[in-house]
Amino acid sequence: MYSVNDKYETLIMSYLGGRCTAEEACELLLWVAESEENRLYFKALKDQYEVWSLTDFAMPELDEADVEAALGAVNAKIDAIEEAETNVVQMPWLRRNYRYVSGVAAAFLIALFVGFLVRNNPFNSTVTYAYNGQNESSYVLPDGTSVNFNSESTISYSEHFTKSERSVDFEGVAYFDVAKDEAHPFVLHCNNMDVEVLGTTFLLNADKDAERYTVDLYTGKVKMTAFDKMGNVLSLVEVNPGERGVWNASSSELKTMNYSEMKEDELLTEHVLVFNNENLSKIVKALEYIYKVEIDLGESCASKKLTARFSDDESIDEVLETIALVSEVTVTKTDAGYQIR
Numbered sequence: 001m002y003s004v005n006d007k008y009e010t011l012i013m014s015y016l017g018g019r020c021t022a023e024e025a026c027e028l029l030l031w032v033a034e035s036e037e038n039r040l041y042f043k044a045l046k047d048q049y050e051v052w053s054l055t056d057f058a059m060p061e062l063d064e065a066d067v068e069a070a071l072g073a074v075n076a077k078i079d080a081i082e083e084a085e086t087n088v089v090q091m092p093w094l095r096r097n098y099r100y101v102s103g104v105a106a107a108f109l110i111a112l113f114v115g116f117l118v119r120n121n122p123f124n125s126t127v128t129y130a131y132n133g134q135n136e137s138s139y140v141l142p143d144g145t146s147v148n149f150n151s152e153s154t155i156s157y158s159e160h161f162t163k164s165e166r167s168v169d170f171e172g173v174a175y176f177d178v179a180k181d182e183a184h185p186f187v188l189h190c191n192n193m194d195v196e197v198l199g200t201t202f203l204l205n206a207d208k209d210a211e212r213y214t215v216d217l218y219t220g221k222v223k224m225t226a227f228d229k230m231g232n233v234l235s236l237v238e239v240n241p242g243e244r245g246v247w248n249a250s251s252s253e254l255k256t257m258n259y260s261e262m263k264e265d266e267l268l269t270e271h272v273l274v275f276n277n278e279n280l281s282k283i284v285k286a287l288e289y290i291y292k293v294e295i296d297l298g299e300s301c302a303s304k305k306l307t308a309r310f311s312d313d314e315s316i317d318e319v320l321e322t323i324a325l326v327s328e329v330t331v332t333k334t335d336a337g338y339q340i341r
Contacts, residue, residue, distance in 0.1 A: 197223075
């Protein structure tokens with residue numbers, strides 16, 4: 001593990017124990033911001049100690065006087081080190097130049113540091129709801145968003161979840177009806193893929209070990225974003241109503257499918273073709289796409305509804321025969337393809 005001198009280990013433990021002064025907090029700020037190694041060491045030490053019971057601790061407020069005093073103290077220490085050194089030491093940019101940072105810049109750095117601590121703070125507890133098939137399948141988030149689970153699933157969010165900070169971690173399959181708020185997007189984190197929405201309804205299939213995740217959008221609009229392991233954006237797509245967004249877990253590829261492609265996808269992956277109270281006009285388009293045939297659908301039949309389930313071993317003739325029987329229409333085979341009246 002990365003080694004650190006006793007001073008900073010003690011300083012970190014002081015913070016974790018809620019005994020950190022304003023000056024110590026500022027010095028810790030500079031040290032953590034200095035390198036990725038320091039940041040990782042801070043996080044590792046925080047994870048090592050179980051201090052979740054100290055929920056009443058709050059980081060001491062840093063007013064302008066505290067900041068100036070802390071910077072002055074660290075300045076003096078660095079001046080002494082520079083005078084004692086006979087060789088030029090290449091110090092990190094922040095430590096060589098932070099004395100010239102204005103009060104505004106110092107405040108900005110402190111804000112960044114506090115943000116880091118909030119995201120990684122052991123005192124931030126998480127609310128988790130796990131649906132196991134036996135408990136309640138419906139769940140309502142603090143902002144009014146409703147979740148209806150379709151299979152074993154887990155949703156987690158910070159106890160500080162608010163209408164302005166709407167972010168959850170999710171794995172499983174569920175139908176979401178997101179409370180609309182154009183000023184504050186709702187974000188679902190699913191492995192290395194995010195789904196961002198303003199207010200919409202969709203079915204999210206994001207089983208943890210699945211090879212791919214899908215979003216079937218019914219109303220509104222969502223944005224899907226894929227990330228690499230370092231958090232860098234690889235690709236993003238926008239999904240519109242009636243489309244399916246697909247994220248491939250192994251390749252991190254994102255794509256969208258229209259209705260006909262969705263139905264073909266169902267047939268290939270689930271070996272069944274399901275229509276649930278669908279207009280015959282949409283069903284015909286899907287069948288033309290899947291079976292590569294032409295179907296002449298009469299206008300009087302276009303709005304007829306159909307609920308049916310077909311397997312992948314059924315031919316187009318068998319499918320159309322079933323449709324004719326259920327929908328009370330006439331199917332005729334022609335030189336060009338098929339006719340439905």
